[in-house]
Amino acid sequence: MRIDFHSFVILALAVTMTSSATYQRSSQLAGQSFLNAFKFQAISDPTNGRVTYVNESTAKADKLVSVANNKLTLRADYTTKLSSSDPGRKSFRIMSNSQYETHVAIFDIAHMPQGCGTWPAIWEVGANWPNEGEIDIVEGVNDKTPNTCSLHTSSNCTMPSSRAMSGTVSGTNCYAYANGNAGCGVNINDNKSYGPPFNSNGGGWYAIEKRSTYIKIFFWERTSGSVPSDVKSPGSSINTSHWGTPAAYFPDTYCDLSTHFGAQNIIINLTFCGDWAGSVYSSSGCPSTCVDYVNNNPSAFKNAYFEFNSLNIYE
Ligand SMILES: *[C@@H]1O[C@H](CO)[C@@H](O)[C@H](O)[C@H]1NC(C)=O
Ligand SMILES: *[C@@H]1O[C@H](CO)[C@@H](O)[C@H](O)[C@H]1NC(C)=O
Ligand SMILES: *[C@@H]1O[C@H](CO)[C@@H](O)[C@H](O)[C@H]1NC(C)=O
Ligand SMILES: *[C@@H]1O[C@H](CO)[C@@H](O)[C@H](O)[C@H]1NC(C)=O
Ligand SMILES: *[C@@H]1O[C@H](CO)[C@@H](O)[C@H](O)[C@H]1NC(C)=O
DSSP, rough: OOHHHOHHHHHHHHHHEEETTHHHHHHHOOOOHHHTEEEEEOOOTTTTEEEEOOHHHHHHTTTTEEEEEEEEEEEOOOOOOOOTTOOOOOEOEEEEESSSEEEEEEEEEEEOOOTTHHHHHEEESSSTTTTEEEEEEOOTTTOOSSSSEEEEEESOBBBBOOOOSSSEESSOOOOOGGGGGGEEEEEEEEGSSHHHHHHHHOEEEEEEOSSSSEEEEEEEEETTOOOOOHHOOOEEEGGGGGGSSSSSEEESSSSHHHOOOOOEEEEEEEEESIIIIIIGGGGGSSSSSSSHHHHHOOOTTTOEEEEEEEEHHHH
């Protein structure tokens, strides 16, 4: 059969449109099942934070992790005053047991950690960093709005400065060893995407869609009138083609995503101070110095917690 170029384009478009944006649910996680799909990592923070990541038994004993009403809460210690010789403030770092190639993950988040010195993150990472890539979905420091989404990769991966997204470019070179590992970031065009304004608005939904040809990150405020029905009430399948313009869009125009990204683990962690939150601490309008503040003001971290309503993963 001979297919001329015109029919070929239409055929390719039809195949892309019908198959590319639909996914089947592989994990429906909330409360205890969410916790069971992850493991605690009591490791030292490579970004030099004033933190002690605890194991699961310490997290449970110290009530840093809890499940109630089918919600999962992960928090830092907010009762202990630390001396300078103590290790850092106790907190959590959990990593998914499974790895994901092409996937969509929808995080329904009721609350995220806030407070001067906090540096929370929901992110994905492949093996052998940065060779199999890092995707930061939720990340920020010292309550500074909005949220920044970014990629960190091996060399030869850059992003166009102009692209189809609602966010604003903060960097275009994704190479981890350029610009002090700033990555190719995108600031979400909505201050309710992060920190205290996110929390006082009841949180919202973050979703990542990762494919070999693009990575998209979406954000909807809790009170938004335009949350897609398959995000608001996740079912057994989804179709991302009606989700609209993403907050952050990372296309493969100048970056072969299939060679820069391997299978990804999801990580959720909260550190304090360190390479990012510490270095911009005083310019964030926070009091004292970061380490002193974190050591001496435990009650300031009462709101340094994530509360998740659910996590649905589609492949
Ligand atoms: C915790 O999160 C931050 C922010 O993404 C990250 O840079 C840091 O490496 C993480 N620490 C660990 C031990 O995972
Ligand atoms: C968890 O960490 C605590 C404190 O470091 C340690 O005493 C305990 O043995 C650890 N438990 C497990 C199961 O590793
Ligand atoms: C968002 O927050 C930043 C500071 O974090 C501020 O400079 C900016 O004006 C805010 N934008 C809006 C639209 O309020
Ligand atoms: C996915 O949604 C798009 C846009 O609404 C629609 O054109 C397409 O038919 C849908 N695909 C499936 C398999 O439902
Ligand atoms: C850089 O990536 C482009 C694809 O984006 C590829 O064509 C080119 O060969 C790569 N260059 C090197 C030196 O690997």
